[in-house]
Amino acid sequence: MKTRFLILSILSLLLFTKLAANEKYWQQFVHYKMDVMLLPVEHALTGTQMIEYKNNSPDTLRKIFLHLYPNAYRNNNTIYASEARKYYRKVLPSMKDAGYIEIESFRIINSDSSGQEKSLSAFHVNDTILEAELPNPLPPGGELKVELSFYLKIRKFNRRAGYRESQYDFAQWYPKVCVYDETGWNAEPFHNLGEFYGEFGTFDVNIQVPFEYIVGATGEVVEGDPGWDLVKVDTSLTKAQWREQLKKTKAEIRKKSEEGDFRTVKFHAENVHDFAWVTCPDFLYESGEWDGIPIHVLYRSRVKSRWSKTALERSARALEWLSEKFGRYPYPQLTVTHGLLRGGMEYPMLVMNSSESESLILHEVGHIYFYGILGNNEWKEAWLDEGFTSFQTRWYMETRYGSQGFDRRERLKRSTWLQKRRPARTSREANRARALSYMNSGHNEPISKPAYTYKEPAGYGINAYTKGAFFFDMLKYVVGDDIFEEICHEYFARWKFKHVNRARFMQVCKDVSRMKLDWFFEQWLDKSLTVDYSIGSVEKQRVDSLWQTKVSIIKEEKGTMPVDVQLTTQSGETFIKQWDGVEKTGEVIFKTSDKPDKVILDPTDAILDNSRFNNSPLKTKFIFEYPNMTFRPRNAFLITWRPSGWYNKVDKLRIGGRIKGWQGTQKNAEIGLWFGTNSHELDYRFRHSRQIKPLGGRTQGSLMLQKMEGRFEIDAHLSFIKSDNLTLPPMHRIWVGFNHSRQLSGKRELYSLREFSGTAIPTWQTGVVNKAYLRYGVNPRGLNWFSNLTLGLDTAQKDWGSDFTYTAVSAELKFWFPKTQEGLSLRFYTKKIFDSADTPRQDLIFLDGANPRQRFKRFYLRSDGGLPDGLHYHLPGGGNLRGFYNQPIIGDEIFAINVEARKQLKPKLPWQALNSILGRISIAGFTDIAAFGLINFTKDIFADAGFGIRLQTRLPDDWYTIFTAGRNLTVRLDFPIWVSKSLPGEDNLRFRWLFGFEQAL
Template sequence: MVVNYSGMYGNKTGKMHLTCMIILLLGVVPNFYAQDNVVNYWQQYVHYTIDVTLDTTYHALQGYEKIIYKNQSPDTLHNFYLHLYPNAFNDPNSTVAREAKKFYLYREIPQKDRGYIAIKTLKILSLNGKTSDLPIGAYYVEDTILRLTLPEPLPPGGSLVVEINFYEKIRKLIAVSGYSEGQYDMGQWYPKVVVYDENGWNREPLHLFGGDYGEFGTYDVTIHLPANFIVAATGVVVKGDPGWDRVQVDTSLGEDAWQKHYRNIKQQLTQEARQNGFKAVTFHAENVHDFAWTASPNFIYEKGAWRGIPIHVLYREQSKKQWGKVVVERARQTLQWLENKFGPYPYPQVTITQAIKYGREYPMLVMNGSSGERTVAHQLGHLYFYAAVSNNEHREPWLDEGLVTFQTQWYMESKYGPLGYNKKELLKRLPMLFKLYPLPGIREIATTFTNRYLHSGHNEPIAKASSEFKDIMGFGMNAYLKGAFFFDMLKYVVGDSTFEAICHEYFRRWKFKHVNEHRFKQVCEEVSGQKLDWFFNEWLHDTPTVEYGLAGVKKIKQPDGTWRTEVKIQRRAKGVMPVEVVLETGEGEKIIKRWAGRELTGLVVFETREKPGHVEIDPRDRILDNNRLNNGGSRFKFHFDLPMLNLYYAPRNAYLILWRPYLETNTIDRLRIGLRLRGSYLRDYLNLTLGIWYGFKSRELDGLFGFSHPLKSLGARTRYDISIQKIEGRFIANGHLAFRFSKNLTTPPVHLI
């Protein structure tokens, strides 16, 4: 998930949630793919023991941490590195702050609301088996990275034990971590070991966008907090009472009875906190690369299960109407679907909590900004990709965010069909007027929006580090939307059943390990039996646009009464994708063939007994084709020009014509009637305005003609407009060019001429 910074760093667009998937049979993937190809793979091992006390008066933590680190690499290590993430929100010159200034998101944090982590003591308890006479290693902190110089090298197979006492001032909520109104969402909060992998130490400081990268290991974490607080975390409770049972929602009670019961429970908990002070709760987690927790005196609790795996849901009491019963059931359905698509859920529990504001995922724990079905599906998808299968979210954010965004859309479409959402539920919430509006599908909206970005003149490759994108839009589009379409088009290229086999093998092979583009591509090629360099290079490392069009259709009746249909296709842009061609016969049968799409022109031939009918290319809209008006003959859609309809309704397969009658009065005619038509393709192309009015007294016929269209030969965002009108005896003509250009797409300044 993208780190979403506000407060000190302004507001960033939240997660763009769109994602996809279909149904996979268990056991479809045999275990014969190249003996796993992980023979030479290694990763370090870490065991954290943490004991921390929450001070709710001063919003602080007093912490003790012991780290057992095993060097399982083939390299000898001379230094040891830790992340001190909270320091990004104290120093106005931190990497996060500098990047926020670059994108005009910086806002000074009041001193009392800042957060930081201070190392009180750092001691090496053991190094290569030596437990005494070890000199204190010198350490140096720069930005959010601590470097400890080891007193002697740590060879392959060696071990290191470090003891840390730290103090953390918890910041008032910025991004996804901090406190607000009595709730503490604690992510990126403790001294965390930097990953050492085949590229060496990944000692990147915290960045404005992108997420985390951690070593898999074991966590034993004890949290001391006020006795009336309800706490949830990564891992399972092994000691102490998190408070769930005391505030569990009793679904057998009516709302009034429940409210009375809950008030009594809160009073009891508050009184116990006064008498007993603090409680301690210990969580244990294995095969995880991070640990997060959340605590509040205002949480209430529901529980469920999927296949014996507990589902814990905690939310604020005032959100019961939106969260009650709904989130548990949505989690159960999502887990069932994820297991069918990828494999058994790999952890012993699932916890979903209501975040203070922004959502964030951690192993076994997701903090959600809403109870929406798409949000629940997206966040739980991250428990597979990011939690169990872990990539470097800074270097390759698309590898989990793109996959999970795709995965979410796949799930929603498999449940609700092409719209990708629950139409009945949406109609219940819409005002009466808006129920008259056509409802576009999420895929159609996403495809249009993505194509706008591809043709904006600011398109960037997907495979860039989060800090390398030119602006916020570049990061969001490539990590999420374009990333999702990469996986969607990969599914289209290799075929549905093969893609599902890839999903199972990818998860099976790389569960509890680190992945990257190469490792994912290796699985794709082994399972599909295809060389996919062209696809990965084109869509990850280049900036292609796609446009194919029909160049001609010949329907020839053969001497024996059968028909031969020759379909000529042109490739009109740089991007290459296989192109589906569908022929519909007179009896309604649909025949689909595929052209590789690599040449500038191609010929697809159909031979049928029945007379051929309609021909269309890319009928399922799966290849990000920019212009679908030339895919199978011009189509028109007419609709009454409802208020703001053109702002969100833009069908990709038709030229939209909005019509509206006019009835008006003036001092000359008393009464005028007329009709106005507005036509456009995807709102921005071939914009046409036609109007005609008749005055009953003057018996004059007035009219309006206007046309606007991009002129991309002069720049991606250049448009020309012309208009001619006759109105009340006046003739007016107008024409102009508008040049709009900027260094970045969304970052000022933007110049308009």
């Protein structure tokens, strides 16, 4: 048995070698020799570079191309910056932030067939690509040299590289040879979406920096001192002792630096296709190793408490995991540095990470395999590196921490009170929900596309990372766990230090699994299909001494996946059979001695099944509805409950709550009941909303019926979203609906009384309003401004049983020119009501703000007393002339302009905590003016002006749905000190104030 197995292994090994050889793989070789010097005073780097290039291709080359990536940040007109504009991103906020690379001297040298050397100095730069003719054609096997010198003006940190404070991150910083492969020259300019592709080779880089700068880089130190020992964290000392010691060394280091001392370090690296480095006087250093491979960790002193030991341990675990799953880490060192960027970025032997997060370390160090060792063309096939490393990170996290996929202890440390209690989704569930919601949005693009051809950044991100990772999960499911692990090893062994692509990876998968996998690669990489299987019927019967269970399965959507069918018997034993899922319907038969109980399709949720509600008999989960809970099980109805209560003058205390049922994210229904302790009124609400799939993925239907604080209402509407992109504006929204409302009579009329300057006035009129409505909204934006246009048409007709007949048309156009919390806001608003004599008061236009119908939508404004009168609460809307707050000035025609300018306070106090609170405060100046048609009166002009204070803050997760729809809460105090028309006995200019939780415009 053993011998036969050995022969088989040798045979398959021979087969592999043969297949690999058949492709006639070749790759170019490049050796970079660089001498660079950092000039911190002018944020620049000067350097000389010699490139030795060997043509291993079967082609004769006549040109050479180099990437000059830093030029993407030269101005806002580069290809990179122009593409960013399409996504409403401005690459350089100011030209002071720009950076570029200037080639100061340039020479290519090679010899002709007779061995005669010739050189050429001409070159041409277009955007980020340098192109040059060769002095002589370069035949297969031929070699050439490029000698150049450059000046790199380092940009203010942007995306992946640059300087901030005293730290310099050097990534994509030197002239780099474009890849020449079987597709020819990959002389692609640097795009906003998508990453890199490099030629494997050797780097010898001599780095000179002022003495106080500590250096970390790709490669091994072969000469000089990177400064690590000077700032090595002695973890055996106490915090105080160590700090004292560091202070002393730092002072010495600074002194040497000030005396003009330099530090020169030479790094050498082989079998890499890029070289990155970082330097900063504030770095601390820790070292360790895994299985003889040195690990260097460099981080800024302010994060010491988080990074110390932890980053090192996690890096060692990453090397162990990757070595075990794919192949031994083949480089002589690993450097993990604290980078300036958000998230992390990978380079050979070196990663730049914004935090010590374990999954981030796994992701970036994983990239040293998928991108680094297995060097794919990242802008062409991003899924092959981002998908693979996202997949392997989750695989690691689930292996280490169980199915939740994260370190629970670590997360608890950072969780709020509520986050600790709320049911959390596993990392797999959260990603699956993200992938499926994108795949059903109507904007689904396939995984395998050049990055810059995606319509928007979100499409690139979800495809490369989220869907890309599930591609590997599903491949693992299709071929089986053991075979998948063999694939991982074979892929590494066959292709390490080479260029990989989809065909090469697929060939490995086919060779190892001996399965036909073309359908799988095509379906998931080239198409944008979804998969859904459902149980048709389950027949159980006794045949002789056994139980026979016949399960019929229906393929609901176009995508195909082999689907596991699991039967559980009454004794709890489980049996799994697989159906290939190819035809419209299928059947699986189980024979068991034990009585069958439950059947479930895809029990491990492995096939990205669009709906799992048809995979098994549904269970019901009953839990408390924590605020902001995103937990939505895929295979069970969720029923949530939560109590709520409020106060108003009629009910006094209102107590009650709601029960809500969810079927995933597509459907939900709720029932709420409230009791007025003083009025003894029982109020109720029923609401149902669902996705209406035949009308497009983003069409919703909603139905609502309520008796609420003296009013009865039924509302039914459809809402549509139409846009060319999923996340980029403009997004068009249309609502079509019908609304029935009625002020209930008798004592219930008391609810709608509102006090205006000491007099209680009924704000709702009795009688039925039956109206149809149509609204349209669109949100165009530019690089520096946002806007929102809303058009409305409401019409109530006696023919529909309405007691009122009127028609109202309105348009509101808002502009925001934001600068963080500062900026300018403009609002133009016009509305005209026809037949205003037959319009109920709740639907008329109020000069000071929202009308009663709009106020009714806020639970705390429905009835008087919901908020204390003394609070002067202002709800924006209507004419929004704040100076006329709480004056019942009501009309049927308006044209209003509101203007507000904000300026953020930027305090420089010695107390950081106070600075950060005050920093969120801005002061505002505003003016409002309206031509207003008063009911039964002539038109008149009203105006006001004043100033205000706003506190804008992101609410903690626990609180953010209470008053606002999102996380951003505004607390607004307005002082409309001037009005054009004052109340009798008041001056036009006087102190007035009001308060609100929403932005005024």
